[in-house]
Amino acid sequence: MTLAVFLTLAIASVIFALLMVLTKNPVHSVIFLLLTFFAIAGQYVLLNAQFLAVVHIIVYAGAVMVLFLFVLMLLNLNTDAEPRQTARWKLAAAIASGMLLLTMVGALRGGAELPIPETSDPHVGLVKNLGRVLFTDFVVPFEVAGILFLAAMVGAVLLAKREIR
Amino acid sequence: MLDVVKTVPIDYYLWLSCALFCIGVFGVLIRRNALVVLMCVELMLNAVNLLLAAFSTYLSDAQGQILVFFIMVVAAAEAAVGLGILVMIFRNTHTTDIYLLDKLRG
Numbered sequence: 061m062t063l064a065v066f067l068t069l070a071i072a073s074v075i076f077a078l079l080m081v082l083t084k085n086p087v088h089s090v091i092f093l094l095l096t097f098f099a100i101a102g103q104y105v106l107l108n109a110q111f112l113a114v115v116h117i118i119v120y121a122g123a124v125m126v127l128f129l130f131v132l133m134l135l136n137l138n139t140d141a142e143p144r145q146t147a148r149w150k151l152a153a154a155i156a157s158g159m160l161l162l163t164m165v166g167a168l169r170g171g172a173e174l175p176i177p178e179t180s181d182p183h184v185g186l187v188k189n190l191g192r193v194l195f196t197d198f199v200v201p202f203e204v205a206g207i208l209f210l211a212a213m214v215g216a217v218l219l220a221k222r223e224i225r
Numbered sequence: 226m227l228d229v230v231k232t233v234p235i236d237y238y239l240w241l242s243c244a245l246f247c248i249g250v251f252g253v254l255i256r257r258n259a260l261v262v263l264m265c266v267e268l269m270l271n272a273v274n275l276l277l278a279a280f281s282t283y284l285s286d287a288q289g290q291i292l293v294f295f296i297m298v299v300a301a302a303e304a305a306v307g308l309g310i311l312v313m314i315f316r317n318t319h320t321t322d323i324y325l326l327d328k329l330r331g
Contacts, residue, residue: 062232070241077245077268081252089261093268096245100271106229107282112290116274119297124267124304131308132260135315145255153254161247168239180230181285185278193287194294205298212302219309222316 065106073099086137087129094125109185230283238279245272259314259321263307270300 073096080092097120104113145153183189194202245268252265274293281289315321 062229066229066233066237070237074241074244074248077248080268081248081255081265086258086261089264093264096268097271100275103275104278107278108229109278109282109290112278112293115294115297119301120267120271124301127304127308128260128264131312135260135312135321137258137260137321145257150255153251156254157247157251160250161243164243164247165240168236168243174235176230176235176283177285178231180282184285184287185282185290189287190290194291197288198291201295205295208302209298212305216305216309219306220312 062106066103069099069102069106073103086132090125090129090132094121097121097125107185108180108182111187111190112185235279235283238276242272242276242279245269245275257322257324259311259323259326260308262323263304263311267300267304270296 076092076096076099080089080096083089083092097116101113101116101121104110104116249265249269249272252268253262256262256265274296277289277293277296281287281293311321314326318325320326
């Protein structure tokens with residue numbers, strides 16, 4: 061049952077990711093990437109990381125993809141006006157990424173067996189535990205992430221604003 | 226709750242993440258719209274996130290999931306700044322075709 065759910069989500073995410081890359085229309089790309097993110101959120105639920113799944117949906121589906129769609133509409137790129145790549149370049153890209161996949165799978169297959177415990181703690185991905193770890197062991201990175209967000213916000217506003225004459 | 230640790234080998238998550246990452250690399254190589262290239266980078270980051278979450282659950286260690294949060298923070302900041310740069314480029318050149326954006330090439 062769990063394996064069937066995993067395989068369904070995995071195949072769905074790979075197919076949607078491929079469709080995202082291969083479709084011509086950028087708006088369709090955004091929609092397919094959104095579906096991929098939902099499949100990945102399903103994987104998080106399956107992994108008993110509920111908080112991560114919710115945050116993933118909020119951040120990616122709620123913020124990042126809306127931002128992408130907004131810019132797409134703002135720049136009026138929502139037609140399939142993207143220039144076509146040459147067939148030779150497409151083939152080269154397919155070979156290059158296929159080789160990368162082959163290398164990664166080959167390197168990971170021969171690795172040492174990781175000692176996975178038989179039973180796992182079901183509470184590890186819950187808000188209570190994650191919050192405790194985040195605000196005890198990872199306080200400094202948390203604050204640095206806040207500063208990074210502030211810097212990114214200021215930078216984005218400065219970049220996108222019209223120049224003052 | 227379904228027990229994923231007993232029924233799904235960790236290798237399956239490895240293969241899935243590798244596949245998603247390589248699809249992202251393929252997209253970066255094949256697309257000419259800078260916006261879609263940024264989306265493919267998001268997909269690559271998500272492949273890594275998935276693997277971190279999987280190892281975190283399998284090893285009952287919350288640190289992996291904390292790292293996923295920080296990757297999400299960086300990804301969101303990157304998307305915001307990247308799109309800001311893209312809007313500025315579009316305002317100046319009226320295109321997002323990465324083939325025409327080679328002014329920095331020596």
